[in-house]
Amino acid sequence: MTPEAILSDLVAIADLPGASNARMAACIRDHLARLGVECAVLPGPEGDRVNLFATLGPRDVPGYVLSGHMDVVPTEGQIWSSDPFRLRAEGGRLYGRGATDMKGYLACMLAMVPEFQAMGLRRPIHLAFSYDEEIGCRGVGHMIARLPDLCAPPLGCIVGEPSDMVPVLSHKGKQAVELRIEGQAAHSSQPDLGVNAIYPAAELLLFIRDLAARLAAEGPFDARFSPPCSTVVAGVVQGGAAVNIIPDRCAIQMEVRSVPGQAPQDITAQVLARLAQLEGVRVSHRELSSYPALPPPEDRALADLMERLTGKPALQSVSYGTEAGLFHAAGVPSIICGPGSISRAHRPDEYVTVAELTECCALLRRLGQTAAG
Incomplete structure (x- = not known):
């Protein structure tokens, strides 16, 4: 099947993060099964979500991981020109939720399977499909933990987030947290009988504001990023x-x-310390999402390979985050490169172009040829 036809199947499934992804996982497994490819189903601790992992070529030889997430962001509150969960082709563009972030890449991965099978791969190409990326990369860590049981240590991982098919070397880390303050309710005519939770929250907001200013003034700085410092925002x-x-x-x-x-946790810890100092109220917090930074590579082997395969110089950094930082933290060299533009992601009338899918398949074909050696 063409990547366009596969993308149509994938877009039609509105599996959102934080809920069961049974339909999307079944669709991908069916595509692989029709091609005779065994797919490992890796249930997450939630009980209704799974990661998927398939290997083409020998498992006991280091190879390459193609990684993408199956979930998409919701469309509530957005005005689309057509049904966001029905792929619409117009003027070389393919419109639909997730078309660029990042079902276009998944479609290319699946479309290339027959070619990979025919190449006689000496090094394997692994297909990794994760869940709940859009709410903090929550699913992929469970799959990464299973990698030693699934394959030899990979030579590298290509996370196919939309990058205009330009290899990307690094991104910042992130942690999002909810801070809770509890006081005592009372009638507003007798405020002395209550404890106003908003006032200490305001103190905390000013602390966050001042911490952001201090990071901007004092660093640490890394000129490869824009802005070149860590940031904190309420x-x-x-x-x-x-x-x-x-x-x-x-x-x-x-x-x-x-x-x-x-580490983003080191900055969050300063806010949590100030939260704990608030007087006369009960406080708590919970993590909403977290993922590590993808640092610039010390070993340029994967970057050099991707520059050669794409014919494009690598981009030093991007402002958005990906699962690549988690693969890197597990010792797998990682890079970002995929079809579509991040500027179209999460927006109404999201689209990927046919030309971008063709270019992505050409990249994966060249990677397969490299793995076939």
């Missing part, structure tokens, strides 16, 4: 029920994006 504040009720609860959602060499 993005959501929720508190109070009515103007005549002393608010007994307030929640702040914040995120840290950190340059390589500085």
Whole structure:
């Protein structure tokens, strides 16, 4: 099947993060089964979600992992020109939720299987499909933990997030956290009988603001990123029920994006320490999402290979995050390269072009030829 036909099948499945991905996993497994490819099903601890892992070529030889996530972001609140879960072709563009982020890459992976099978691969090409990437790369870690049982240590991993088919070397790490403050409700005419949770939350917000300014002024800095420092942002504040009720609860959602060499948790820890110092209220927190940075490679072997296969110089860094940092942290050299543009992701009328899918398949074909040696 062509990547366009496979993409049509994938887009039609609206499996969202945080819920069962049974339909998407079944669709991918069916495509592989028709080609005689065995696929390992790796259930996650949630009980209703799975990662998938398949190997073409010898398992006991180091090879390459092609990795992509199966989930897509919701379409609620967006106005589309057509059904987002029905692929629409127009003017060389293929419209649909996930077309560029990142079912286009998954379609190319599957479309290339017959060619990989015919190449007599001396080094394997592994196909890795993960879940819940869009809510903090929650699924792929469970698959990475199983890699020693599934294959020899890989030579490299190509995470196919949309990069305009340009190899990308690095990105920042991230942690998002919800901070909770609990006071005591009372009638607003007698505020002394309550404890207003919004006021200490305001103190914490000012601390986050000042911490962001301090990071911008003092670093650490890495000129390969824009901005060149770690950042911390308070993005959501929720508190109070009515103007005549002393608010007994307030929640702040914040995120840290950190340059390589500085763990986002170290910055979050400063906020949590300030949270614990708030007086007269009960406090708690929970992590919303987290993934490590992908640092620039010390060994250029994978980067050099990808530059040669794509014919494009590698881009030093991107502002978005990916599962590549988790593969790197597990000792697998990793790089980002996939069809489509990140500027189209998560937006109405998301699309990938036929030309981009063709270019991606050409890259994977050259990788297969390299693996066939």
